[in-house]
Amino acid sequence: xxxxxxYILAMIVVSGVLPLPHNISRKFLHAMIGNLPFIxxxxxxxxxxFLVASPFIIITFLATPYSPIKIGGKLGKLxxxxxxxxSLGLVMYAISYTTLAWFFGTKPYIVAAGILPMAYGDSSAAxxxxxxxxxxxxxxxxxxxxxxLGMFIGSYISILISLNYFSNxxxxxxxxxxxxxxxxxxxxxxxxxxxPKGIDNLAIPAIGAISxxxxxxxx
Numbered sequence: 001x002x003x004x005x006x007y008i009l010a011m012i013v014v015s016g017v018l019p020l021p022h023n024i025s026r027k028f029l030h031a032m033i034g035n036l037p038f039i040x041x042x043x044x045x046x047x048x049x050f051l052v053a054s055p056f057i058i059i060t061f062l063a064t065p066y067s068p069i070k071i072g073g074k075l076g077k078l079x080x081x082x083x084x085x086x087s088l089g090l091v092m093y094a095i096s097y098t099t100l101a102w103f104f105g106t107k108p109y110i111v112a113a114g115i116l117p118m119a120y121g122d123s124s125a126a127x128x129x130x131x132x133x134x135x136x137x138x139x140x141x142x143x144x145x146x147x148x149l150g151m152f153i154g155s156y157i158s159i160l161i162s163l164n165y166f167s168n169x170x171x172x173x174x175x176x177x178x179x180x181x182x183x184x185x186x187x188x189x190x191x192x193x194x195x196p197k198g199i200d201n202l203a204i205p206a207i208g209a210i211s212x213x214x215x216x217x218x219x
Contacts, residue, residue, distance in 0.1 A: 117204050
């Protein structure tokens with residue numbers, strides 16, 4: 001747990017001081033925090049992942065404009081990253097991770113199916129959409145086909161890697177990892193396309209986890 005706390009705090013600090021545009025630093029933080037499910041098989045109690053994630057709901061909220069107090073020092077950089085995007089985006093991300101860790105502490109592959117599309121898929125969608133998005137469409141928010149493709153590819157690759165990784169520690173009742181990752185990636189791509197800004201930090205993890213449970217024939 002201490003190692004996880006240290007890792008998260010280190011990533012917050014690093015992302016706050018990287019000589020990169022804020023949007024890239026913010027997505028770097030999203031992606032790096034998304035790696036935490038990979039350590040879950042090594043916890044000795046399933047409550048520990050929840051205890052790792054839950055304090056950061058408060059910490060990320062204190063970094064938003066809605067906070068009654070302002071955090072300073074190195075963690076103050078988190079506020080800059082938060083305000084650059086949706087002001088409650090990181091809070092919702094922390095809520096999603098905490099919720100999945102609470103319900104599926106013994107099944108980190110379900111947590112990964114929800115978190116990795118947010119970490120790597122959404123980050124890819126945002127960056128590709130900003131820098132290469134030329135063909136726009138709109139449901140609720142303006143998106144680009146290039147960004148949606150980035151969402152699909154980032155989600156697909158990260159889920160596929162996670163399924164192969166967790167199959168070393170758990171029996172996964174999936175006949176085809178490639179097909180399962182493909183279906184989940186397609187679903188979260190659609191969710192990202194139709195979600196209002198910020199809400200995707202809740203919707204994508206929920207749909208990713210639920211679709212994995214469905215494909216796995218239950219939990």
